[in-house]
Amino acid sequence: MKLVAVNASFRGRRGKTAHFLDLMLAGAASSGAQIDRIDLADLELKHCLDCQRCQKPTFLASCVLKDDAASVFDRMRQADLLLFGTPVYTLGMSSLLKTLFERYYFTANVRSFELTKSGLFFHNVDPALCRKPFVSLVVCDNLMDETVKNARQYFHLYGQFMDAPHVGDLFRKSASLSESDGQSPVEKAYFQAGTELALRGRISRATQKAANSSLVLLPPFVQWSWVRRLLAKSRSARAKIEARHRTVMDAAVNR
Ligand SMILES: Cc1cc2nc3c(=O)[nH]c(=O)nc-3n(C[C@H](O)[C@H](O)[C@H](O)COP(=O)(O)O)c2cc1C
Numbered sequence: 001m002k003l004v005a006v007n008a009s010f011r012g013r014r015g016k017t018a019h020f021l022d023l024m025l026a027g028a029a030s031s032g033a034q035i036d037r038i039d040l041a042d043l044e045l046k047h048c049l050d051c052q053r054c055q056k057p058t059f060l061a062s063c064v065l066k067d068d069a070a071s072v073f074d075r076m077r078q079a080d081l082l083l084f085g086t087p088v089y090t091l092g093m094s095s096l097l098k099t100l101f102e103r104y105y106f107t108a109n110v111r112s113f114e115l116t117k118s119g120l121f122f123h124n125v126d127p128a129l130c131r132k133p134f135v136s137l138v139v140c141d142n143l144m145d146e147t148v149k150n151a152r153q154y155f156h157l158y159g160q161f162m163d164a165p166h167v168g169d170l171f172r173k174s175a176s177l178s179e180s181d182g183q184s185p186v187e188k189a190y191f192q193a194g195t196e197l198a199l200r201g202r203i204s205r206a207t208q209k210a211a212n213s214s215l216v217l218l219p220p221f222v223q224w225s226w227v228r229r230l231l232a233k234s235r236s237a238r239a240k241i242e243a244r245h246r247t248v249m250d251a252a253v254n255r
Helices: 016-030 069-078 095-107 145-162 187-200 204-210 225-231 234-255
Strands: 002-007 034-039 079-086 113-115 120-121 133-140 166-172
Touching: 002 069, 002 187, 016 034, 016 079, 016 133, 016 166, 016 187, 034 069, 034 079, 069 095, 079 095, 120 133, 133 145, 145 166, 166 204, 187 204, 225 234
Parallel strands: 002 034, 002 079, 079 133, 133 166
Antiparallel strands: 113 120
């Protein structure tokens, strides 16, 4: 079993995304898996220009752009299971990861369409690249479920369009509050997730729940968006929510 982790944080190895990916990789390695971590921030990745050169019969499956995309794809092809880790940047996945996914375009003939197991039509992408089981990890500072929603939804659709089993849906809200000594319950859950991936090829529900558990206990008026929406109509209540939220976010940012 080989796990390849793609870290799409611009902070590379110094970031929280790398920290949680590393915990999973360590868990997997302790159970005999081979591991590889790709830090996209260390590499050169250019944007797909939609020049269509890759789709000309004489030029199929290679790209005019000279950068590291092809070598990243080669490493991903070696994987039995992929881990995609991304921070939330402005409510979605990082542009680094999106840039990588856009470059899938040159890996196959996009004029050939396939009906996926989920009943969706999508143009061809190299199946050796995109059909692998994968785990998604979305990391952010904010405390609200809405912050990770876009990226999580993207990965859900990715699994459906690519016919790729989505074997783990991890999200770490208020990541700046997380410990980094490997001993907290959340960190132990990430390590455990890695061992489960190595041994069983998926993360159990209990482990996923522990890994995704909240690091801060919020009063309902801050935690639930429908309560916030109701209270936001009153100026004084809004000020109270903002103040409470600011306290927690300050703690996160100043850590
Ligand atoms: C450009 C930029 C945009 C960000 N946008 C958000 C955001 O919309 N919501 C959020 O909760 N955090 C946001 N963050 C914070 C990051 O998600 C957070 O710091 C995360 O831990 C970064 O991952 P890393 O530690 O692996 O680099 C943003 C950070 C940057 C640099």
